[in-house]
Amino acid sequence: MPPSKPHAKPQQEQKSAPAITPKYEPQRGQCPILYSLRNCPYAMRGRIGLFKAAQDVEVREVVLSNKPDAMIKASAKGTVPTLVLLNQDGTNTVIDESLDVMLWALHQNDPEDLLHQQDPNALPAMLALIKTFDDEFKTQLNAYKAAKRYHENNITECRQACEVYLQDLEARLGADSTRGGMEDEQADRFIFGTKESLADIALLPFIRQFSKVERKWYRESPYPNLKQWLNGYIQSVMFNKVMTQYELWKPT
Numbered sequence: 001m002p003p004s005k006p007h008a009k010p011q012q013e014q015k016s017a018p019a020i021t022p023k024y025e026p027q028r029g030q031c032p033i034l035y036s037l038r039n040c041p042y043a044m045r046g047r048i049g050l051f052k053a054a055q056d057v058e059v060r061e062v063v064l065s066n067k068p069d070a071m072i073k074a075s076a077k078g079t080v081p082t083l084v085l086l087n088q089d090g091t092n093t094v095i096d097e098s099l100d101v102m103l104w105a106l107h108q109n110d111p112e113d114l115l116h117q118q119d120p121n122a123l124p125a126m127l128a129l130i131k132t133f134d135d136e137f138k139t140q141l142n143a144y145k146a147a148k149r150y151h152e153n154n155i156t157e158c159r160q161a162c163e164v165y166l167q168d169l170e171a172r173l174g175a176d177s178t179r180g181g182m183e184d185e186q187a188d189r190f191i192f193g194t195k196e197s198l199a200d201i202a203l204l205p206f207i208r209q210f211s212k213v214e215r216k217w218y219r220e221s222p223y224p225n226l227k228q229w230l231n232g233y234i235q236s237v238m239f240n241k242v243m244t245q246y247e248l249w250k251p252t
Contacts, residue, residue, distance in 0.1 A: 025088045026087070027090070034084075046101035049105045051241055060246075114200075115198055116195065125192070129191070144158040
């Protein structure tokens with residue numbers, strides 16, 4: 001979820017999650033607990049990161065209008081995703097920012113090298129782009145959604161404000177698409193070249209959200225690379241898995 005002021009620690013002891021965490025050693029027979037909301041793009045982002053890391057979690061589907069006490073006890077912030085790591089020493093580590101969940105998971109296991117670990121400049125570049133979208137694009141997207149929902153007369157202006165960021169992605173996704181003067185139609189295109197990265201899966205939920213505001217306009221929009229990229233994800237096995245519908249979690 002968007003950055004927030006630090007919250008008071010719950011009574012249960014916690015450990016802060018460093019930027020690069022050591023290998024997680026859970027309590028015997030336990031796996032991390034993920035408080036989630038199926039259609040929230042931030043929760044979706046966290047689930048995608050965990051899926052890509054092949055990290056098993058106990059998904060607890062919640063509604064934010066009626067947050068379970070266990071979730072509030074874990075994180076007074078009360079947002080999704082909230083990931084609770086049950087450590088061997090009996091303490092908990094709580095991670096309640098979507099990007100931090102992704103980074104934690106991929107630092108544990110990154111079989112597809114989404115962090116591009118051989119390039120020291122790659123991760124800072126990814127994080128800078130993600131920050132731009134989190135800080136700027138999301139604000140414009142919220143205005144665009146509100147204009148559509150409330151039938152405001154500035155919807156075109158709101159959409160155009162979002163398009164500034166889409167144009168950047170369109171250019172990135174189309175970069176180096178020719179080799180030796182011949183178009184390489186077989187090459188998969190991602191935001192940072194021909195190799196998928198953290199940036200792709202972090203921005204995916206919000207580009208999907210944009211595409212659903214004015215569906216007809218989006219289908220006809222002049223962003224072929226972006227539409228192909230998004231469709232590839234939406235039609236993937238991965239996306240189907242992370243969008244699994246869970247029953248509302250209730251404590252036993």
